[in-house]
Amino acid sequence: MRSIIWEKGKLKLIDQTRLPLHVEYIECCDFHAVAEAIKNMKVRGAPAIGAAAAYGMVLGALAFEGNEKGAFRAHMNRVAEVLKQTRPTAVNLFWAVNRMLRKIEELSGREVPEIKQRLLEEAHAIYQEDLEMNRRIGQLGNQVVPPKAGILTHCNAGALATAGYGTALGVVRAAHEAGKEIHVWADETRPLLQGARLTVWELMQDNIPVTLITDSMAGYVMRQKKIDLVIVGADRIAANGDVANKIGTYGLAVLAKEHGIPFYVAAPFSTVDLALDSGNEIPIEERDCEEVRCIYGQRVVPEEVEVYNPAFDVTPHHLITAIITDRGIARPPYRETLAQLAQYDQDDNSGRKEK
Numbered sequence: 299m300r301s302i303i304w305e306k307g308k309l310k311l312i313d314q315t316r317l318p319l320h321v322e323y324i325e326c327c328d329f330h331a332v333a334e335a336i337k338n339m340k341v342r343g344a345p346a347i348g349a350a351a352a353y354g355m356v357l358g359a360l361a362f363e364g365n366e367k368g369a370f371r372a373h374m375n376r377v378a379e380v381l382k383q384t385r386p387t388a389v390n391l392f393w394a395v396n397r398m399l400r401k402i403e404e405l406s407g408r409e410v411p412e413i414k415q416r417l418l419e420e421a422h423a424i425y426q427e428d429l430e431m432n433r434r435i436g437q438l439g440n441q442v443v444p445p446k447a448g449i450l451t452h453c454n455a456g457a458l459a460t461a462g463y464g465t466a467l468g469v470v471r472a473a474h475e476a477g478k479e480i481h482v483w484a485d486e487t488r489p490l491l492q493g494a495r496l497t498v499w500e501l502m503q504d505n506i507p508v509t510l511i512t513d514s515m516a517g518y519v520m521r522q523k524k525i526d527l528v529i530v531g532a533d534r535i536a537a538n539g540d541v542a543n544k545i546g547t548y549g550l551a552v553l554a555k556e557h558g559i560p561f562y563v564a565a566p567f568s569t570v571d572l573a574l575d576s577g578n579e580i581p582i583e584e585r586d587c588e589e590v591r592c593i594y595g596q597r598v599v600p601e602e603v604e605v606y607n608p609a610f611d612v613t614p615h616h617l618i619t620a621i622i623t624d625r626g627i628a629r630p631p632y633r634e635t636l637a638q639l640a641q642y643d644q645d646d647n648s649g650r651k652e653k
């Protein structure tokens with residue numbers, strides 16, 4: 299399935315808040331609609347948020363009337379700020395919007411109509427590159443998956459969270475396609491149940507064996523030796539290898555360490571933020587308390603109970619076995635190996651475009 303479709307000058311998104319019971323697309327005709335879809339998690343997942351925001355920039359550009367370049371740039375800076383204010387943790391959002399702003403600067407000598415067309419091409423490139431990166435992540439990640447493995451996942455880092463194929467689930471798909479005997483144990487992932495609603499749905503569509511567990515069962519299934527490796531996605535990776543990911547990831551990493559189970563993170567290199575020295579600097583989104591009080595809009599707790607709802611946590615690098623990226627697998631010491639992979643893109647002669 300495709301979570302993001304550009305069609306006839308509009309952006310179509312699967313409404314992920316309605317899955318799996320309803321497969322519905324929403325149509326975004328302007329950048330405000332894209333911002334609302336990101337904020338309300340109708341589209342979610344770090345790479346998917348980035349791609350959606352890039353197309354949001356295109357919608358903003360197409361709405362600009364006239365050809366005065368200074369006014370166009372001022373307008374696009376306002377569009378960028380609206381999109382950047384939607385969610386603070388996934389660096390892919392800021393990476394994608396800034397890449398679109400750089401493209402506008404690169405084209406400062408061109409006329410506005412041409413800039414608009416080139417922005418659409420750049421958004422398509424971001425989307426297509428993400429798809430290619432995920433397949434590369436899958437290929438590389440397959441190396442760490444034994445011929446027969448129980449794999450624990452958390453949240454959804456699949457096709458729905460990206461331009462397609464997935465990051466953590468990209469590794470799962472590649473192992474399955476390679477004929478390995480894998481069984482996925484999917485954490486439901488409270489409070490919004492991305493694991494129960496999205497990961498399970500994706501894997502069942504691909505006939506990949508999956509068992510749903512509650513988040514609190516993870517330690518017990520590890521103790522029962524059902525798990526051979528844990529693999530999760532990421533929303534932001536600091537220079538020292540600390541990883542921000544869906545709330546509950548840190549606890550999984552501690553449990554994996556206790557049980558001697560390898561713990562992998564899979565992400566495109568655009569998720570690495572070398573400007574941040576450690577995970578202490580990663581902004582953690584806190585979301586509406588009603589997300590914890592209700593399930594599918596049905597309140598399940600006493601009204602007005604105090605709630606704390608951080609959407610992410612930070613897993614310290616010493617709990618992470620390896621970080622699987624499209625540029626290679628980084629292992630400790632991450633500060634050095636991530637910096638080497640950053641250089642890889644400058645040296646890469648495979649014809650891939652510079653970011």
Ligand SMILES: CSC[C@H]1O[C@H](OP(=O)(O)O)[C@H](O)[C@@H]1O
Pocket residue numbers: 342343344345452453454455456459460465466492530531532533543544545609
């Ligand atoms: C492929 S990155 C997916 C990443 O994003 C999710 O967060 P959210 O559902 O709030 O957008 C989660 O952290 C996943 O690991």
